[in-house]
Amino acid sequence: MKPKGWKDLAPGAVVLEGGSAVNFKTGSWRAFRPVWKEENCIQCLFCWLYCPDMAIKVKDGKRAEFDYDFCKGCGICALECPGKKGKKAIEMVEEGK
Amino acid sequence: MATGLTLKELSKKEDRLTHGHRMCSGCGAPTVVKMVLLATDYPVIASNATGCLEVSTCISEYTAWKIPWIHTAFENAAATLSGVETMYRSLKKRGMIDKEIKFIAFGGDGGTYDIGLQSLSGAMERGHDMIYICYDNGAYMNTGIQRSSATPLGADTTTCPAGSVIPGKLRSRKDLTKIMAAHNIPYAAQASPSHWMDLMKKVKKAHEIKGPKFMNILSPCNRGWRSKTNDSITLSKLAVNSCYWPLYEIEDGVTKITYTPKEKVPVAEFMKPQGRFKHLFAPENEWLLKAVQEEVDKEWEKLQKEAKCG
Amino acid sequence: MAKVVAVTGNEACANALRQVNPDVCGIYPITPQTDMMQRFASFIADGKVDTESILVESEHSSMSACIGAAAAGGRVVTATSSQGLALMWEMLHIASGDRLPIIMPVVNRALSAPLNIHGDHSDAMGARDTGWIQIWSENAQESYDNTIQAFRIGEHMDIRLPVMVCLDGFIISHSIERMEYLEDDEVKKFVGEFKNFLPLLNLEKPISYGPLILTDLYHEYKRAQHEVMTKVKDVVLDVAKDFEKMSGRKYGLFETYRLDDADIALVILNSAAGTSKDVIDTFRDKGIKAGLLKPRLFRPFPYEEVAEALKSVKAVCVMDRADSFGGYGPLFMEITSALYHIKERPVLINKIYGLGGRDYLPSHAELVFNELNEIAKGAKVKNIKEYIGVRE
Numbered sequence: 001m002k003p004k005g006w007k008d009l010a011p012g013a014v015v016l017e018g019g020s021a022v023n024f025k026t027g028s029w030r031a032f033r034p035v036w037k038e039e040n041c042i043q044c045l046f047c048w049l050y051c052p053d054m055a056i057k058v059k060d061g062k063r064a065e066f067d068y069d070f071c072k073g074c075g076i077c078a079l080e081c082p083g084k085k086g087k088k089a090i091e092m093v094e095e096g097k
Numbered sequence: 098m099a100t101g102l103t104l105k106e107l108s109k110k111e112d113r114l115t116h117g118h119r120m121c122s123g124c125g126a127p128t129v130v131k132m133v134l135l136a137t138d139y140p141v142i143a144s145n146a147t148g149c150l151e152v153s154t155c156i157s158e159y160t161a162w163k164i165p166w167i168h169t170a171f172e173n174a175a176a177t178l179s180g181v182e183t184m185y186r187s188l189k190k191r192g193m194i195d196k197e198i199k200f201i202a203f204g205g206d207g208g209t210y211d212i213g214l215q216s217l218s219g220a221m222e223r224g225h226d227m228i229y230i231c232y233d234n235g236a237y238m239n240t241g242i243q244r245s246s247a248t249p250l251g252a253d254t255t256t257c258p259a260g261s262v263i264p265g266k267l268r269s270r271k272d273l274t275k276i277m278a279a280h281n282i283p284y285a286a287q288a289s290p291s292h293w294m295d296l297m298k299k300v301k302k303a304h305e306i307k308g309p310k311f312m313n314i315l316s317p318c319n320r321g322w323r324s325k326t327n328d329s330i331t332l333s334k335l336a337v338n339s340c341y342w343p344l345y346e347i348e349d350g351v352t353k354i355t356y357t358p359k360e361k362v363p364v365a366e367f368m369k370p371q372g373r374f375k376h377l378f379a380p381e382n383e384w385l386l387k388a389v390q391e392e393v394d395k396e397w398e399k400l401q402k403e404a405k406c407g
Numbered sequence: 408m409a410k411v412v413a414v415t416g417n418e419a420c421a422n423a424l425r426q427v428n429p430d431v432c433g434i435y436p437i438t439p440q441t442d443m444m445q446r447f448a449s450f451i452a453d454g455k456v457d458t459e460s461i462l463v464e465s466e467h468s469s470m471s472a473c474i475g476a477a478a479a480g481g482r483v484v485t486a487t488s489s490q491g492l493a494l495m496w497e498m499l500h501i502a503s504g505d506r507l508p509i510i511m512p513v514v515n516r517a518l519s520a521p522l523n524i525h526g527d528h529s530d531a532m533g534a535r536d537t538g539w540i541q542i543w544s545e546n547a548q549e550s551y552d553n554t555i556q557a558f559r560i561g562e563h564m565d566i567r568l569p570v571m572v573c574l575d576g577f578i579i580s581h582s583i584e585r586m587e588y589l590e591d592d593e594v595k596k597f598v599g600e601f602k603n604f605l606p607l608l609n610l611e612k613p614i615s616y617g618p619l620i621l622t623d624l625y626h627e628y629k630r631a632q633h634e635v636m637t638k639v640k641d642v643v644l645d646v647a648k649d650f651e652k653m654s655g656r657k658y659g660l661f662e663t664y665r666l667d668d669a670d671i672a673l674v675i676l677n678s679a680a681g682t683s684k685d686v687i688d689t690f691r692d693k694g695i696k697a698g699l700l701k702p703r704l705f706r707p708f709p710y711e712e713v714a715e716a717l718k719s720v721k722a723v724c725v726m727d728r729a730d731s732f733g734g735y736g737p738l739f740m741e742i743t744s745a746l747y748h749i750k751e752r753p754v755l756i757n758k759i760y761g762l763g764g765r766d767y768l769p770s771h772a773e774l775v776f777n778e779l780n781e782i783a784k785g786a787k788v789k790n791i792k793e794y795i796g797v798r799e
Contacts, residue, residue, distance in 0.1 A: 067116065184480065
């Protein structure tokens with residue numbers, strides 16, 4: 001995309017589209033990837049709540065997949081996951097392995 | 098009160114701070130903002146002091162804010178928002194706007210405890226109908242971990258480094274929540290993202306109170322605290338359970354502790370996983386670690402007394 | 408029908424603001440402005456306006472709150488002087504960078520140290536690069552007229568920039584003069600309804616003010632900001648035309664006095680122009696062709712027009728009521744820049760006068776005109792920059 005020239009800019013540098021950051025993907029920052037093991041998930045939604053990157057999809061109040069376009073791989077979800085019978089529903093796996 | 102605060106219900110709400118922001122991996126601040134906005138059932142306009150949250154959520158043409166948002170400078174998130182709120186009142190009075198809108202200012206501890214204290218004090222004294230939220234990570238993290246007046250006793254920062262002669266910060270934190278309460282505002286509270294229900298209830302309550310409100314919310318920073326990227330919730334839980342960061346509110350001058358740890362853990366448990374306190378665990382600095390514990394104990398006792406009197 | 412009154416410059420500006428009845432006003436005291444906002448606060452207290460005031464705890468917060476209010480979407484005013492303007496400095500850039508048409512009378516006063524409360528132009532000259540439009544006023548009438556016109560200029564949809572209306576501290580702010588007020592309705596009609604541009608209060612279209620812009624676009628944003636300034640001159644002249652129709656008073660980018668055939672001339676801002684005009688008359692009576700140019704629009708500066716007006720003068724003295732220590736006076740630098748491109752240009756000298764409220768007397772102007780007269784006849788310039796009215 002051609003970079004914008006000075007005549008193409010919004011007055012006062014105002015950002016005109018709320019939430020436009022959804023077009024900026026941060027998934028490539030990730031060194032570790034969280035993997036969801038649905039069988040151990042009790043749907044507590046703590047992972048969704050504590051995710052600083054709004055990278056856990058929820059549908060109708062139920063946890064769905066990670067949004068890997070945005071997950072930065074911090075691992076908070078895995079650490080806070082209570083799991084089922086001592087087995088975590090989220091595991092961190094090194095990217096590229 | 099029927100809070101509607103179940104995660105299942107909350108998860109159906111739209112994210113008003115979207116993904117695609119550029120806060121560090123594992124930062125506490127976006128979670129704090131997310132919880133505050135989840136607890137806000139009104140149209141809301143936010144102002145933001147210069148700082149990590151601001152530079153990382155609105156860059157060039159990418160804004161993570163789905164609500165009207167304004168950043169002007171470092172020391173004036175409160176003054177700026179007081180202007181927005183005043184224009185709202187003026188236009189409402191003149192019949193040009195009829196919706197009910199809430200106003201929230203976000204600032205880090207540098208922008209709140211230090212450079213923004215005058216602006217905040219002024220806005221609170223003037224009585225603007227708004228909530229000021231300080232996300233307190235205990236240093237100027239955006240510029241690279243410099244000491245602020247919120248930096249805890251003993252911490253190692255780039256301007257109060259733990260050296261061979263001076264072992265980090267030798268001054269205690271400023272008690273900002275109490276300073277704000279001393280403005281006789283109707284509501285001041287302290288919260289932590291680890292205790293999300295408590296945090297959200299406080300935000301909800303604050304919104305229902307007319308006038309100026311202040312909330313100080315702990316916001317772990319794994320870069321500045323030199324901890325792991327995954328431990329922001331764990332550490333904030335330890336901060337609460339050690340009474341380093343007690344959860345309380347001061348409503349109309351009455352202090353109430355909103356959460357008392359079942360077992361008060363030593364503050365060292367909160368400090369040990371953090372590199373900024375590493376030097377305090379060396380034998381020669383044992384006195385300072387002890388001083389931190391004594392201070393936490395003293396402040397906790399004081400708070401308990403205030404809560405009883407209140 | 409115009410109403411003839413005897414009022415101070417502060418009172419005149421306060422009344423202009425009353426007639427406009429803005430949505431929000433930031434109020435903070437500072438000598439010699441204090442009395443202006445005090446009067447406006449009384450208008451609020453007495454229900455003569457329904458403006459919402461913000462009684463801030465500093466000028467920094469005043470400008471911050473004005474920026475918040477203007478971004479929210481509405482008509483915003485404040486006023487300041489000297490240290491107050493200096494404290495606002497950071498925020499002045501943000502008001503213009505965000506393209507917010509805040510209107511602010513600046514009652515010009517010296518800057519500390521040493522502390523001084525009297526009139527000179529150091530404050531507003533220090534703010535010349537902040538991206539604000541600056542309009543300067545000789546007397547109470549001009550301060551009043553300029554304040555009213557400032558709304559139309561700053562709020563023009565092609566402009567949307569903040570405007571400072573400058574008037575001399577004490578000399579104008581506190582002296583009672585005869586002047587004419589316009590009718591309230593006339594002013595209201597002239598200024599018109601505030602038109603919103605990008606209001607934060609529009610919930611349907613959430614926007615973000617104040618992003619971080621780095622090397623990729625900052626340069627472009629600043630270029631765009633300059634472009635807006637290039638459009639200001641025409642708007643100022645259009646607004647002046649409309650204003651003349653209503654008031655009968657004529658305004659331009661600057662005022663000239665007996666300049667057309669002048670051999671020697673002063674360039675001088677604000678109240679001191681009046682004293683100079685009297686002296687010019689006495690020189691004219693002696694057969695010496697003296698004249699004057701009094702800038703009105705200082706930012707953006709009308710370089711071409713000023714050059715055109717001064718090109719036939721033989722010797723010009725630029726009078727600065729502010730200094731750039733180690734440099735020439737700020738007005739002098741503008742005038743020399745304006746004239747540099749002309750082949751046959753006047754000889755230019757610079758006098759610093761009236762700092763910290765030091766009286767500017769007819770004898771000072773006489774001294775300068777005598778020197779200019781010698782220069783015009785071929786005498787050498789001894790010093791380009793000199794202080795006048797200063798004790799050895």
